[in-house]
Amino acid sequence: MNTQPSPGRALDPEKLLRRLEKRLAKSEFRRTELEELMDGSQAFQRRVITDIEAAKAKIEQLYASLEIEQIRTEQLLRSIMPESIAEELKANGKVRPRQVESATVMFTDFVDFTKSTEAMDPVALVGMLDRYYGAFDEISAKHGVEKVKTIGDAYMTVAGDLNDSDEIDHVAATCAAAVEIMDYVSGRLDQTEADEIAGWALRIGIHTGPISTGVVGTKRLSFDIWGDTVNTAARMVSACAPNTILLSAASEKLFDQPHRVEQHGDIQAKGKGTLKAYRLRTS
Structure with missing residues:
Protein backbone atom coordinates (compact mmCIF):
# COMPACT_ATOMS: atom_id res chain seq x y z
CA MET A 1 0.00 0.00 0.00
CA MET A 81 30.72 -84.90 9.79
CA PRO A 82 33.52 -84.67 7.21
CA GLU A 83 34.07 -81.25 5.66
CA SER A 84 32.90 -82.03 2.12
CA ILE A 85 29.72 -83.61 3.47
CA ALA A 86 29.07 -80.55 5.66
CA GLU A 87 29.57 -78.29 2.61
CA GLU A 88 27.17 -80.42 0.55
CA LEU A 89 24.58 -80.23 3.32
CA LYS A 90 24.90 -76.43 3.48
CA ALA A 91 24.62 -76.07 -0.30
CA ASN A 92 21.81 -78.56 -0.99
CA GLY A 93 20.06 -79.13 2.31
CA LYS A 94 20.73 -82.84 1.97
CA VAL A 95 23.61 -85.26 1.40
CA ARG A 96 23.80 -87.99 -1.22
CA PRO A 97 24.78 -91.42 0.14
CA ARG A 98 28.34 -92.44 -0.69
CA GLN A 99 29.92 -95.81 -1.36
CA VAL A 100 33.58 -95.89 -0.29
CA GLU A 101 35.43 -98.84 -1.75
CA SER A 102 38.18 -98.92 0.87
CA ALA A 103 38.03 -97.40 4.33
CA THR A 104 39.44 -98.27 7.73
CA VAL A 105 37.12 -98.45 10.73
CA MET A 106 38.34 -98.36 14.34
CA PHE A 107 36.45 -99.18 17.52
CA THR A 108 37.72 -98.55 21.03
CA ASP A 109 36.06 -99.59 24.26
CA PHE A 110 36.97 -99.56 27.93
CA VAL A 111 37.47 -102.86 29.74
CA ASP A 112 34.84 -103.70 32.41
CA PHE A 113 33.32 -100.25 31.95
CA THR A 114 29.84 -101.12 33.21
CA LYS A 115 31.05 -102.98 36.29
CA SER A 116 33.63 -100.35 37.27
CA THR A 117 31.17 -97.46 36.98
CA GLU A 118 28.07 -98.96 38.63
CA ALA A 119 28.52 -97.00 41.85
CA MET A 120 30.07 -93.94 40.26
CA ASP A 121 28.43 -90.52 40.39
CA PRO A 122 26.86 -89.91 36.93
CA VAL A 123 28.20 -86.36 36.71
CA ALA A 124 31.73 -87.51 37.52
CA LEU A 125 31.38 -90.34 34.99
CA VAL A 126 30.37 -87.95 32.21
CA GLY A 127 33.29 -85.71 33.18
CA MET A 128 35.73 -88.60 32.84
CA LEU A 129 34.32 -89.66 29.48
CA ASP A 130 34.47 -86.08 28.28
CA ARG A 131 38.17 -85.85 29.14
CA TYR A 132 38.98 -89.13 27.41
CA TYR A 133 36.85 -88.52 24.33
CA GLY A 134 38.08 -84.94 24.05
CA ALA A 135 41.62 -86.28 23.85
CA PHE A 136 40.54 -88.99 21.37
CA ASP A 137 38.97 -86.28 19.17
CA GLU A 138 42.19 -84.28 19.07
CA ILE A 139 44.31 -87.34 18.31
CA SER A 140 41.97 -88.53 15.55
CA ALA A 141 41.87 -85.09 13.90
CA LYS A 142 45.67 -84.86 14.09
CA HIS A 143 45.99 -88.02 11.99
CA GLY A 144 43.19 -87.22 9.52
CA VAL A 145 40.80 -89.78 11.02
CA GLU A 146 37.10 -88.92 11.24
CA LYS A 147 35.18 -89.53 14.45
CA VAL A 148 31.84 -91.12 13.62
CA LYS A 149 30.18 -91.36 17.04
CA THR A 150 30.36 -92.62 20.59
CA ILE A 151 28.09 -95.39 21.86
CA GLY A 152 28.35 -95.55 25.63
CA ASP A 153 31.99 -96.39 26.28
CA ALA A 154 32.68 -97.24 22.63
CA TYR A 155 34.39 -94.72 20.34
CA MET A 156 34.15 -95.21 16.57
CA THR A 157 36.21 -93.66 13.77
CA VAL A 158 36.63 -94.04 10.01
CA ALA A 159 39.37 -93.02 7.59
CA GLY A 160 39.37 -93.17 3.82
CA ASP A 161 38.29 -91.21 0.77
CA LEU A 162 35.37 -89.52 2.53
CA ASN A 163 36.02 -85.98 1.31
CA ASP A 164 36.05 -86.68 -2.45
CA SER A 165 39.78 -85.95 -2.47
CA ASP A 166 42.94 -87.95 -3.03
CA GLU A 167 42.78 -91.08 -0.91
CA ILE A 168 44.95 -90.96 2.19
CA ASP A 169 46.82 -93.94 3.61
CA HIS A 170 43.88 -94.64 5.89
CA VAL A 171 45.31 -97.81 7.40
CA ALA A 172 48.53 -96.10 8.50
CA ALA A 173 46.59 -93.04 9.72
CA THR A 174 44.23 -95.18 11.79
CA CYS A 175 47.05 -97.24 13.26
CA ALA A 176 48.95 -94.09 14.23
CA ALA A 177 45.83 -92.70 15.91
CA ALA A 178 45.21 -96.02 17.68
CA VAL A 179 48.73 -96.14 19.12
CA GLU A 180 48.52 -92.56 20.37
CA ILE A 181 45.09 -93.16 21.91
CA MET A 182 46.38 -96.29 23.64
CA ASP A 183 49.40 -94.37 24.96
CA TYR A 184 47.12 -91.64 26.28
CA VAL A 185 44.90 -94.10 28.15
CA SER A 186 47.81 -96.20 29.43
CA GLY A 187 49.36 -93.11 30.94
CA ARG A 188 46.28 -92.64 33.09
CA LEU A 189 45.82 -96.13 34.48
CA ASP A 190 46.93 -94.97 37.96
CA GLN A 191 45.29 -91.56 37.84
CA THR A 192 43.03 -90.99 40.84
CA GLU A 193 43.32 -87.30 41.73
CA ALA A 194 41.07 -85.90 38.98
CA ASP A 195 38.78 -88.94 38.78
CA GLU A 196 36.81 -90.97 41.28
CA ILE A 197 38.37 -94.20 40.03
CA ALA A 198 41.62 -95.07 38.34
CA GLY A 199 41.70 -94.89 34.56
CA TRP A 200 40.33 -97.72 32.45
CA ALA A 201 42.17 -100.27 30.38
CA LEU A 202 41.38 -100.01 26.67
CA ARG A 203 40.82 -102.32 23.72
CA ILE A 204 41.03 -101.28 20.06
CA GLY A 205 39.90 -103.19 16.96
CA ILE A 206 40.61 -102.17 13.35
CA HIS A 207 39.32 -103.49 10.01
CA THR A 208 39.53 -102.29 6.41
CA GLY A 209 36.95 -102.73 3.65
CA PRO A 210 34.08 -101.08 1.76
CA ILE A 211 31.51 -98.95 3.59
CA SER A 212 28.46 -96.84 2.86
CA THR A 213 28.17 -93.37 4.35
CA GLY A 214 25.34 -90.89 4.72
CA VAL A 215 23.58 -88.34 6.89
CA VAL A 216 20.36 -89.42 8.57
CA GLY A 217 17.72 -87.53 10.52
CA THR A 218 16.02 -84.18 10.06
CA LYS A 219 15.97 -82.24 13.33
CA ARG A 220 19.04 -84.02 14.70
CA LEU A 221 21.41 -84.79 11.87
CA SER A 222 23.83 -87.66 12.26
CA PHE A 223 26.69 -88.76 10.02
CA ASP A 224 26.98 -92.55 10.04
CA ILE A 225 28.61 -95.46 8.23
CA TRP A 226 27.26 -98.93 7.44
CA GLY A 227 28.41 -102.25 6.08
CA ASP A 228 30.10 -105.51 6.97
CA THR A 229 33.36 -103.61 7.52
CA VAL A 230 31.79 -101.90 10.53
CA ASN A 231 30.58 -105.22 11.94
CA THR A 232 33.98 -106.85 11.50
CA ALA A 233 35.77 -103.97 13.26
CA ALA A 234 33.34 -104.39 16.16
CA ARG A 235 34.13 -108.12 16.28
CA MET A 236 37.86 -107.36 16.38
CA VAL A 237 37.54 -105.11 19.42
CA SER A 238 35.38 -107.71 21.18
CA ALA A 239 38.20 -110.25 20.83
CA CYS A 240 40.88 -107.91 22.23
CA ALA A 241 42.74 -108.40 25.46
CA PRO A 242 43.08 -105.31 27.68
CA ASN A 243 45.45 -102.63 26.36
CA THR A 244 45.72 -104.38 23.00
CA ILE A 245 45.22 -103.20 19.41
CA LEU A 246 44.03 -105.88 16.97
CA LEU A 247 44.13 -105.58 13.19
CA SER A 248 42.14 -107.73 10.80
CA ALA A 249 43.94 -109.56 7.99
CA ALA A 250 42.65 -106.96 5.51
CA SER A 251 44.14 -104.09 7.53
CA GLU A 252 47.42 -105.94 8.19
CA LYS A 253 47.85 -106.59 4.46
CA LEU A 254 47.59 -102.86 3.65
CA PHE A 255 49.67 -101.63 6.58
CA ASP A 256 53.00 -100.28 5.33
CA GLN A 257 54.93 -101.07 8.54
CA PRO A 258 54.90 -104.88 8.79
CA HIS A 259 57.70 -104.85 11.41
CA ARG A 260 55.19 -103.34 13.86
CA VAL A 261 52.68 -106.20 13.45
CA GLU A 262 52.76 -109.69 14.94
CA GLN A 263 50.37 -112.61 14.61
CA HIS A 264 47.76 -112.85 17.31
CA GLY A 265 46.09 -116.03 16.16
CA ASP A 266 42.57 -116.77 15.01
CA ILE A 267 39.56 -115.31 16.79
CA GLN A 268 35.98 -116.47 16.84
CA ALA A 269 33.74 -113.68 15.58
CA LYS A 270 30.01 -113.88 16.23
CA GLY A 271 28.19 -114.38 12.95
CA LYS A 272 31.45 -114.50 10.98
CA GLY A 273 33.23 -117.63 12.18
CA THR A 274 37.02 -117.74 12.43
CA LEU A 275 39.02 -114.63 11.56
CA LYS A 276 42.76 -114.04 11.46
CA ALA A 277 43.94 -111.25 13.76
CA TYR A 278 47.23 -109.39 14.18
CA ARG A 279 48.48 -107.39 17.13
CA LEU A 280 49.83 -103.90 16.54
CA ARG A 281 52.86 -103.05 18.65
CA THR A 282 52.57 -99.75 20.46
CA SER A 283 56.33 -99.27 20.86
Whole structure:
Protein backbone atom coordinates (compact mmCIF):
# COMPACT_ATOMS: atom_id res chain seq x y z
CA MET A 1 0.00 0.00 0.00
CA ASN A 2 1.25 3.44 -0.87
CA THR A 3 2.12 5.33 2.34
CA GLN A 4 2.78 8.58 0.59
CA PRO A 5 0.16 11.27 1.30
CA SER A 6 -2.07 12.17 -1.61
CA PRO A 7 -1.54 15.59 -3.14
CA GLY A 8 -3.18 18.34 -1.16
CA ARG A 9 -3.62 16.07 1.90
CA ALA A 10 -1.71 16.85 5.10
CA LEU A 11 0.65 14.11 6.38
CA ASP A 12 -0.36 12.59 9.71
CA PRO A 13 2.93 11.45 11.24
CA GLU A 14 1.31 9.55 14.10
CA LYS A 15 -0.99 7.65 11.80
CA LEU A 16 1.86 6.82 9.50
CA LEU A 17 3.94 5.66 12.47
CA ARG A 18 1.17 3.34 13.68
CA ARG A 19 0.88 1.85 10.21
CA LEU A 20 4.58 1.21 10.09
CA GLU A 21 4.51 -0.32 13.59
CA LYS A 22 1.69 -2.68 12.60
CA ARG A 23 3.52 -3.74 9.48
CA LEU A 24 6.71 -4.24 11.46
CA ALA A 25 4.88 -6.31 14.10
CA LYS A 26 3.24 -8.41 11.40
CA SER A 27 6.57 -8.91 9.70
CA GLU A 28 8.18 -9.84 13.02
CA PHE A 29 5.40 -12.35 13.72
CA ARG A 30 5.86 -13.98 10.34
CA ARG A 31 9.62 -14.05 10.82
CA THR A 32 9.12 -15.76 14.21
CA GLU A 33 6.71 -18.26 12.63
CA LEU A 34 9.23 -19.01 9.90
CA GLU A 35 12.03 -19.46 12.43
CA GLU A 36 9.85 -21.83 14.48
CA LEU A 37 9.02 -23.81 11.37
CA MET A 38 12.71 -23.98 10.46
CA ASP A 39 13.65 -25.01 14.01
CA GLY A 40 10.91 -27.66 13.98
CA SER A 41 12.07 -28.95 10.61
CA GLN A 42 15.66 -29.16 11.81
CA ALA A 43 14.61 -30.94 15.00
CA PHE A 44 12.56 -33.37 12.93
CA GLN A 45 15.53 -33.98 10.65
CA ARG A 46 17.78 -34.58 13.67
CA ARG A 47 15.26 -37.07 15.10
CA VAL A 48 15.04 -38.86 11.76
CA ILE A 49 18.83 -39.00 11.47
CA THR A 50 19.10 -40.27 15.07
CA ASP A 51 16.46 -42.94 14.40
CA ILE A 52 18.24 -43.98 11.19
CA GLU A 53 21.59 -44.23 12.98
CA ALA A 54 20.02 -46.27 15.79
CA ALA A 55 18.36 -48.59 13.26
CA LYS A 56 21.64 -48.93 11.37
CA ALA A 57 23.49 -49.80 14.57
CA LYS A 58 20.83 -52.39 15.42
CA ILE A 59 21.06 -53.94 11.96
CA GLU A 60 24.86 -54.09 12.22
CA GLN A 61 24.53 -55.73 15.64
CA LEU A 62 22.05 -58.28 14.30
CA TYR A 63 24.28 -58.94 11.29
CA ALA A 64 27.27 -59.50 13.58
CA SER A 65 25.20 -61.90 15.72
CA LEU A 66 24.07 -63.70 12.58
CA GLU A 67 27.67 -64.10 11.43
CA ILE A 68 28.64 -65.50 14.84
CA GLU A 69 25.75 -67.99 14.74
CA GLN A 70 26.67 -68.97 11.17
CA ILE A 71 30.26 -69.64 12.25
CA ARG A 72 29.01 -71.70 15.20
CA THR A 73 26.68 -73.67 12.92
CA GLU A 74 29.50 -74.40 10.47
CA GLN A 75 31.81 -75.44 13.32
CA LEU A 76 29.10 -77.74 14.66
CA LEU A 77 28.56 -79.32 11.25
CA ARG A 78 32.28 -79.89 10.80
CA SER A 79 32.49 -81.42 14.27
CA ILE A 80 29.93 -84.12 13.44
CA MET A 81 30.72 -84.90 9.79
CA PRO A 82 33.52 -84.67 7.21
CA GLU A 83 34.07 -81.25 5.66
CA SER A 84 32.90 -82.03 2.12
CA ILE A 85 29.72 -83.61 3.47
CA ALA A 86 29.07 -80.55 5.66
CA GLU A 87 29.57 -78.29 2.61
CA GLU A 88 27.17 -80.42 0.55
CA LEU A 89 24.58 -80.23 3.32
CA LYS A 90 24.90 -76.43 3.48
CA ALA A 91 24.62 -76.07 -0.30
CA ASN A 92 21.81 -78.56 -0.99
CA GLY A 93 20.06 -79.13 2.31
CA LYS A 94 20.73 -82.84 1.97
CA VAL A 95 23.61 -85.26 1.40
CA ARG A 96 23.80 -87.99 -1.22
CA PRO A 97 24.78 -91.42 0.14
CA ARG A 98 28.34 -92.44 -0.69
CA GLN A 99 29.92 -95.81 -1.36
CA VAL A 100 33.58 -95.89 -0.29
CA GLU A 101 35.43 -98.84 -1.75
CA SER A 102 38.18 -98.92 0.87
CA ALA A 103 38.03 -97.40 4.33
CA THR A 104 39.44 -98.27 7.73
CA VAL A 105 37.12 -98.45 10.73
CA MET A 106 38.34 -98.36 14.34
CA PHE A 107 36.45 -99.18 17.52
CA THR A 108 37.72 -98.55 21.03
CA ASP A 109 36.06 -99.59 24.26
CA PHE A 110 36.97 -99.56 27.93
CA VAL A 111 37.47 -102.86 29.74
CA ASP A 112 34.84 -103.70 32.41
CA PHE A 113 33.32 -100.25 31.95
CA THR A 114 29.84 -101.12 33.21
CA LYS A 115 31.05 -102.98 36.29
CA SER A 116 33.63 -100.35 37.27
CA THR A 117 31.17 -97.46 36.98
CA GLU A 118 28.07 -98.96 38.63
CA ALA A 119 28.52 -97.00 41.85
CA MET A 120 30.07 -93.94 40.26
CA ASP A 121 28.43 -90.52 40.39
CA PRO A 122 26.86 -89.91 36.93
CA VAL A 123 28.20 -86.36 36.71
CA ALA A 124 31.73 -87.51 37.52
CA LEU A 125 31.38 -90.34 34.99
CA VAL A 126 30.37 -87.95 32.21
CA GLY A 127 33.29 -85.71 33.18
CA MET A 128 35.73 -88.60 32.84
CA LEU A 129 34.32 -89.66 29.48
CA ASP A 130 34.47 -86.08 28.28
CA ARG A 131 38.17 -85.85 29.14
CA TYR A 132 38.98 -89.13 27.41
CA TYR A 133 36.85 -88.52 24.33
CA GLY A 134 38.08 -84.94 24.05
CA ALA A 135 41.62 -86.28 23.85
CA PHE A 136 40.54 -88.99 21.37
CA ASP A 137 38.97 -86.28 19.17
CA GLU A 138 42.19 -84.28 19.07
CA ILE A 139 44.31 -87.34 18.31
CA SER A 140 41.97 -88.53 15.55
CA ALA A 141 41.87 -85.09 13.90
CA LYS A 142 45.67 -84.86 14.09
CA HIS A 143 45.99 -88.02 11.99
CA GLY A 144 43.19 -87.22 9.52
CA VAL A 145 40.80 -89.78 11.02
CA GLU A 146 37.10 -88.92 11.24
CA LYS A 147 35.18 -89.53 14.45
CA VAL A 148 31.84 -91.12 13.62
CA LYS A 149 30.18 -91.36 17.04
CA THR A 150 30.36 -92.62 20.59
CA ILE A 151 28.09 -95.39 21.86
CA GLY A 152 28.35 -95.55 25.63
CA ASP A 153 31.99 -96.39 26.28
CA ALA A 154 32.68 -97.24 22.63
CA TYR A 155 34.39 -94.72 20.34
CA MET A 156 34.15 -95.21 16.57
CA THR A 157 36.21 -93.66 13.77
CA VAL A 158 36.63 -94.04 10.01
CA ALA A 159 39.37 -93.02 7.59
CA GLY A 160 39.37 -93.17 3.82
CA ASP A 161 38.29 -91.21 0.77
CA LEU A 162 35.37 -89.52 2.53
CA ASN A 163 36.02 -85.98 1.31
CA ASP A 164 36.05 -86.68 -2.45
CA SER A 165 39.78 -85.95 -2.47
CA ASP A 166 42.94 -87.95 -3.03
CA GLU A 167 42.78 -91.08 -0.91
CA ILE A 168 44.95 -90.96 2.19
CA ASP A 169 46.82 -93.94 3.61
CA HIS A 170 43.88 -94.64 5.89
CA VAL A 171 45.31 -97.81 7.40
CA ALA A 172 48.53 -96.10 8.50
CA ALA A 173 46.59 -93.04 9.72
CA THR A 174 44.23 -95.18 11.79
CA CYS A 175 47.05 -97.24 13.26
CA ALA A 176 48.95 -94.09 14.23
CA ALA A 177 45.83 -92.70 15.91
CA ALA A 178 45.21 -96.02 17.68
CA VAL A 179 48.73 -96.14 19.12
CA GLU A 180 48.52 -92.56 20.37
CA ILE A 181 45.09 -93.16 21.91
CA MET A 182 46.38 -96.29 23.64
CA ASP A 183 49.40 -94.37 24.96
CA TYR A 184 47.12 -91.64 26.28
CA VAL A 185 44.90 -94.10 28.15
CA SER A 186 47.81 -96.20 29.43
CA GLY A 187 49.36 -93.11 30.94
CA ARG A 188 46.28 -92.64 33.09
CA LEU A 189 45.82 -96.13 34.48
CA ASP A 190 46.93 -94.97 37.96
CA GLN A 191 45.29 -91.56 37.84
CA THR A 192 43.03 -90.99 40.84
CA GLU A 193 43.32 -87.30 41.73
CA ALA A 194 41.07 -85.90 38.98
CA ASP A 195 38.78 -88.94 38.78
CA GLU A 196 36.81 -90.97 41.28
CA ILE A 197 38.37 -94.20 40.03
CA ALA A 198 41.62 -95.07 38.34
CA GLY A 199 41.70 -94.89 34.56
CA TRP A 200 40.33 -97.72 32.45
CA ALA A 201 42.17 -100.27 30.38
CA LEU A 202 41.38 -100.01 26.67
CA ARG A 203 40.82 -102.32 23.72
CA ILE A 204 41.03 -101.28 20.06
CA GLY A 205 39.90 -103.19 16.96
CA ILE A 206 40.61 -102.17 13.35
CA HIS A 207 39.32 -103.49 10.01
CA THR A 208 39.53 -102.29 6.41
CA GLY A 209 36.95 -102.73 3.65
CA PRO A 210 34.08 -101.08 1.76
CA ILE A 211 31.51 -98.95 3.59
CA SER A 212 28.46 -96.84 2.86
CA THR A 213 28.17 -93.37 4.35
CA GLY A 214 25.34 -90.89 4.72
CA VAL A 215 23.58 -88.34 6.89
CA VAL A 216 20.36 -89.42 8.57
CA GLY A 217 17.72 -87.53 10.52
CA THR A 218 16.02 -84.18 10.06
CA LYS A 219 15.97 -82.24 13.33
CA ARG A 220 19.04 -84.02 14.70
CA LEU A 221 21.41 -84.79 11.87
CA SER A 222 23.83 -87.66 12.26
CA PHE A 223 26.69 -88.76 10.02
CA ASP A 224 26.98 -92.55 10.04
CA ILE A 225 28.61 -95.46 8.23
CA TRP A 226 27.26 -98.93 7.44
CA GLY A 227 28.41 -102.25 6.08
CA ASP A 228 30.10 -105.51 6.97
CA THR A 229 33.36 -103.61 7.52
CA VAL A 230 31.79 -101.90 10.53
CA ASN A 231 30.58 -105.22 11.94
CA THR A 232 33.98 -106.85 11.50
CA ALA A 233 35.77 -103.97 13.26
CA ALA A 234 33.34 -104.39 16.16
CA ARG A 235 34.13 -108.12 16.28
CA MET A 236 37.86 -107.36 16.38
CA VAL A 237 37.54 -105.11 19.42
CA SER A 238 35.38 -107.71 21.18
CA ALA A 239 38.20 -110.25 20.83
CA CYS A 240 40.88 -107.91 22.23
CA ALA A 241 42.74 -108.40 25.46
CA PRO A 242 43.08 -105.31 27.68
CA ASN A 243 45.45 -102.63 26.36
CA THR A 244 45.72 -104.38 23.00
CA ILE A 245 45.22 -103.20 19.41
CA LEU A 246 44.03 -105.88 16.97
CA LEU A 247 44.13 -105.58 13.19
CA SER A 248 42.14 -107.73 10.80
CA ALA A 249 43.94 -109.56 7.99
CA ALA A 250 42.65 -106.96 5.51
CA SER A 251 44.14 -104.09 7.53
CA GLU A 252 47.42 -105.94 8.19
CA LYS A 253 47.85 -106.59 4.46
CA LEU A 254 47.59 -102.86 3.65
CA PHE A 255 49.67 -101.63 6.58
CA ASP A 256 53.00 -100.28 5.33
CA GLN A 257 54.93 -101.07 8.54
CA PRO A 258 54.90 -104.88 8.79
CA HIS A 259 57.70 -104.85 11.41
CA ARG A 260 55.19 -103.34 13.86
CA VAL A 261 52.68 -106.20 13.45
CA GLU A 262 52.76 -109.69 14.94
CA GLN A 263 50.37 -112.61 14.61
CA HIS A 264 47.76 -112.85 17.31
CA GLY A 265 46.09 -116.03 16.16
CA ASP A 266 42.57 -116.77 15.01
CA ILE A 267 39.56 -115.31 16.79
CA GLN A 268 35.98 -116.47 16.84
CA ALA A 269 33.74 -113.68 15.58
CA LYS A 270 30.01 -113.88 16.23
CA GLY A 271 28.19 -114.38 12.95
CA LYS A 272 31.45 -114.50 10.98
CA GLY A 273 33.23 -117.63 12.18
CA THR A 274 37.02 -117.74 12.43
CA LEU A 275 39.02 -114.63 11.56
CA LYS A 276 42.76 -114.04 11.46
CA ALA A 277 43.94 -111.25 13.76
CA TYR A 278 47.23 -109.39 14.18
CA ARG A 279 48.48 -107.39 17.13
CA LEU A 280 49.83 -103.90 16.54
CA ARG A 281 52.86 -103.05 18.65
CA THR A 282 52.57 -99.75 20.46
CA SER A 283 56.33 -99.27 20.86
